[in-house]
Amino acid sequence: MHVTGFMTPATKVFSCFDDSPIDRALTLMLNEKISSVVVINRENQAVGIVTKTDLASSYHRGIDLQQPVSQIMSSELYTVRETDSRDTVADLFQKKHINHAVVLNNEGIFVGLVSSWDVAAECARDAKAWPWIRSDDGRIHA
Structure with missing residues (x-):
């Protein structure tokens, strides 16, 4: 299964600008019950991610919630291609000890976000499909 079959598409990914207050990311996470917010610049390019x-960590350090989110975001974005397999993503997560990766198309454009939860859910769907196989589009074949 390719990443596009189980990622969150960019149109549904919650984001905020790099100069937005930290409180904006916090509010998004609480209201939407999500674990991360992609940080974009004014050119709509993904430049970071803020996680729970x-x-x-910022709460522990006493950082003011009105500071820009760029002060606490992880600017080292890990990326995968939309044609990468579930196992490729799982290997990246395991090797880098991360839970989120930005999905890019062949032109390097942000097309989605994938999380360790997405990978786990995809594994569970594969297990339920047994003894049949699932194709890259997620369909079950006998």
């Missing part, structure tokens, strides 16, 4: 861990 980043927020907990």
Whole structure:
């Protein structure tokens, strides 16, 4: 199964600008019950990610929630291609000890976000399909 079959498409990914207050990312995560927010610049390019861990760390350090989100975001974005397999993504997560990766198309354009939860859910769907196989589009074949 390719990443496009189980990622969150860019149109449904919650994001905020790099100069938005930290409180904006926190509010998005709480209201939408999500674990990360992609940070974009004014040219709509993904430049970072803020996770629950980043927020907990900033709380621990006493950072003012009105500071720009760029102060706490992880700017080292890990990326995968939309044609990468589930196992390729799982290997990246395991090797880098991360839970999120930005999905890019062949032109390097941001097309989605994939999380460790997405990979786990995809594994569960494969397990339920047994003894049949699933194709790259997610369909079950006998």
